[in-house]
Amino acid sequence: MSDVIVVEALVKHYGDVRAVDGVSFAVRRGEVFGILGPNGAGKTTALECIEGLTAPTSGRATVLGLDSQRDALKMKEQIGVQLQASAYFNYLKLREILELFGRFYRLRVDADALLAKVGLQEKANTVVNKLSGGQQQRFSIAATLVNDPQVIFLDEPTTGLDPQARHNLWEFIQRIHKEGRTIVLTTHYMEEAQALCDRVAIMDRGRIVALDSPDALVRNLESPYEVRFTVSGAAGATALASLPGVRGVREEGAGAFTLHTADTAETLPALLAWAAHHGARLVKLEVTAATLEDVFLKLTGRALRE
Amino acid sequence: MKTPVLPLLIIANLKMSVRNRQALFWAMFFPLIFVGVFGLFNLDELPTTSIGVIDYAQDGVSAALVRDLESVDNVKVKPRTDEALARQEIKDKKLKLLLVLPAGLERSVQQRAPVGIQLVFDESDPVAAAGVSVVRRFLAQENLRFTQAPSVLAIASEGIRTNKTDYFDFLLPGFIGMGVMTYSIIGLASMLAVYREQKIFKRVLATPLRVSTFFTAIVAALLVIAVAQAAVILLTGIFLLGGHVYGNYLYIGVLVLLGNSVFLAIGFIVGAHVNTVQAASGLGNAVAMPMMVLSGTFFPTETLPPILENIVAYLPLAAMLDALRGVTLDGQPLWHFGKELGILAAWLVGTFVIAVRSFKFR
Missing domain, CATH: 3.40.1710.10 (abc type-2 transporter like domain)
Structure with missing residues (x-):
């Protein structure tokens, strides 16, 4: 069995709010699976249904073949869960919390080894609220490891962290992934999904609107590249639109243009030839690949972060 | 290797309670502040x-x-x-x-x-x-x-109380009741609100720990704290402030445990209906303060209107204090207080059922 998580037609309504509105997907063993979407898309609710924390209105989820509702206790033995912005007991030291959480699984854990894994070995006798935001997130990842789980859920692990702390956390996530664990994470940072995830489900308004590897999602865009430049002299949008490969032209004003193209190898030489022919000078020429941000925009008509 | 969770969880709860210095200070010393204030009045002598x-x-x-x-x-x-x-x-x-x-x-x-x-x-x-x-x-x-009319009717007054007690001795059990009640109701409700606000409940729910085990440990730890509170208040009252206790300390312990179990159940009910620490403190005070005053913590309930006096006798704190005073002032054994113990037992069953039904582990 290569699918460790199977989600089938999951629905969760809170009154009239359809937080999760019919979601199905499967997570393969050993992959990092991302759920990307804006705040309020239903990512956390979907995750909590899978973790057995919330009872779905309909549909079901299984983790390692165990039903999230019927076999909840057995299933919880096998998974590690980090909640979004969850705290730990205020008056216990890090080592004590990990030993206590280990005992929740009826295990004796080596708390110091776990702390060392996330670079917090020197904080063993510190309380949680004396840690920085990044350290707290690292600690909560260490806490998901007390039962040595094969499947780990991380809900917005880097939200609220500065870029350096975020990159630092990515390293720790990649490290525990390399130990052979399957990781499911939610995020609203497309860089995070792109950097960490083998596959990404893009979620919006309770539904999954696309699911593939980040590269494939971008590649499948009609025009996955952008060519931006400013041109001196006369230039017509109509002429630019007829260049090979170009799928769209956007005039940004003051001679600035953005071309959306399916194939930069075709478009660029043609663009340069066109400029030479008209005696126009191209300044600030740049070529960029589209991102998941563009994918989201394309799929939903809205920006990821609004 | 499979190891039991409850002992470590109780120890963890005790550590948390003891390390929460502010709450502990109020639990132990708030009643003692009252002791000090009341000590300023010379309450046993009538004014001239x-x-x-x-x-x-x-x-x-x-x-x-x-x-x-x-x-x-x-x-x-x-x-x-x-x-x-x-x-x-x-x-x-x-x-x-x-x-x-x-x-x-x-x-x-x-x-x-x-x-x-x-x-x-x-x-x-x-x-x-x-x-x-x-x-x-x-x-x-x-x-x-x-x-020069002859005195036909003569009063021969005879005090039947053999122990030397004064108003402070009357107050001492009141301070114990007040101390354990406020810590259990307001302290527990606030703690539960923090656990809910900071998603600690949810985090625990994500582990295979049984909910009943989690709460058993909280109750066990708080009962230990209540006995410690009672001991600190009694010892301070007796050795520093000259109070007297004539009863069996074991009976006092039993009454503190029974009464405090009711207060903890009330704390859970309050904790079930609030989402913030401030609300827990507000609602907890709204429950605890009237009970403290009405139950005869500071003054005998005989001074209340008779109808009210009969009603307040059924408050858990009043029943606890009545029995407690019977033990500390008159040295009576526990089994003389069947009615009070019955009242406390009835409260315990009732509040426990309501607590279990109303509490959402979220």
Whole structure:
């Protein structure tokens, strides 16, 4: 069995709010699976249904073949869960919390080894609220490891962290992934999904609107590249639109243009030839690949972060 | 290797309670602050009533009256000559009462002719009103003496309490009840609100730990704290402030555990209905403070209107304090308090059921 998580037609309504509105997907063993979407898309609710924390209105989820509702206790033995912005007991030291959480699984854990894994070995006798935001997130990842789980859920692990702390956390996530664990994470940072995830489900308004590897999602865009430049002299949008490969032209004003193209190898030489022919000078020429941000925009008509 | 979780979880809860220095301080010392404040009042002695006397008679009977009045407890006689000035002293609250003995008192007594003795006082002063009844009783006695009527009915008063107790000894169990109740209701409700606010419940729910185990550990730890609270308050009261306890300490422990179990169940109910620490503290106080006052923590409930007195006797704190005082003041055994124990047991069952039904582990 290569699918460790199977989600089938999951629905969760809170009154009239359809937080999760019919979601199905499967997570393969050993992959990092991302759920990307804006705040309020239903990512956390979907995750909590899978973790057995919330009872779905309909549909079901299984983790390692165990039903999230019927076999909840057995299933919880096998998974590690980090909640979004969850705290730990205020008056216990890090080592004590990990030993206590280990005992929740009826295990004796080596708390110091776990702390060392996330670079917090020197904080063993510190309380949680004396840690920085990044350290707290690292600690909560260490806490998901007390039962040595094969499947780990991380809900917005880097939200609220500065870029350096975020990159630092990515390293720790990649490290525990390399130990052979399957990781499911939610995020609203497309860089995070792109950097960490083998596959990404893009979620919006309770539904999954696309699911593939980040590269494939971008590649499948009609025009996955952008060519931006400013041109001196006369230039017509109509002429630019007829260049090979170009799928769209956007005039940004003051001679600035953005071309959306399916194939930069075709478009660029043609663009340069066109400029030479008209005696126009191209300044600030740049070529960029589209991102998941563009994918989201394309799929939903809205920006990821609004 | 499989290891039991409950002992470590109880120890963790105790550590958390002890390390929460502020809450612990209030649990232990808030009642002691009350002890100190009440210690400032000299509550066992009645205030002295100063009575001015104007003697227009100046004869043997008036002299005898004044002499007898001086021997009455808590009365200070102040001779006055100018009636107008003395009346002003009443208005200025320098004198509580003014007794005016008319001229020709001795002759009236000899002739057995009724004579009016005037008693002047400020009606708005409750202490003066109490003084009036003292003087009335005194005059009635003197009347009998002067008319040489035989004393047919004599009161022989006999105190049956053999232990030497005072008001502070009455207060001491009250402080224990108040201390464990406020910590259990307000402290527990606040803790539950923090756990909910910070998603600690949810985090625990993501592990295979049973919810019942989690709460059993909280209750066990808080019962240990309650016994420690009672011990600190009792020891401070006895050794530092001269209080007396005549009963069995084991009975006191049993009553503290039983009463505190009810308060913890109430704490869970309060904690089930609040989402923030502030709300927990507000609702907890709204439950705990009226109960503290109505249950006779500081004053005997006999001073309440009879209907109310009968109702408040069924409050858990009142039942706990009644039994506790029976033990500490009279040295009675626990089984003399069947009614109180029954009331506490009924509360425990009722609040436990409501707590389990209303609490959402979220």
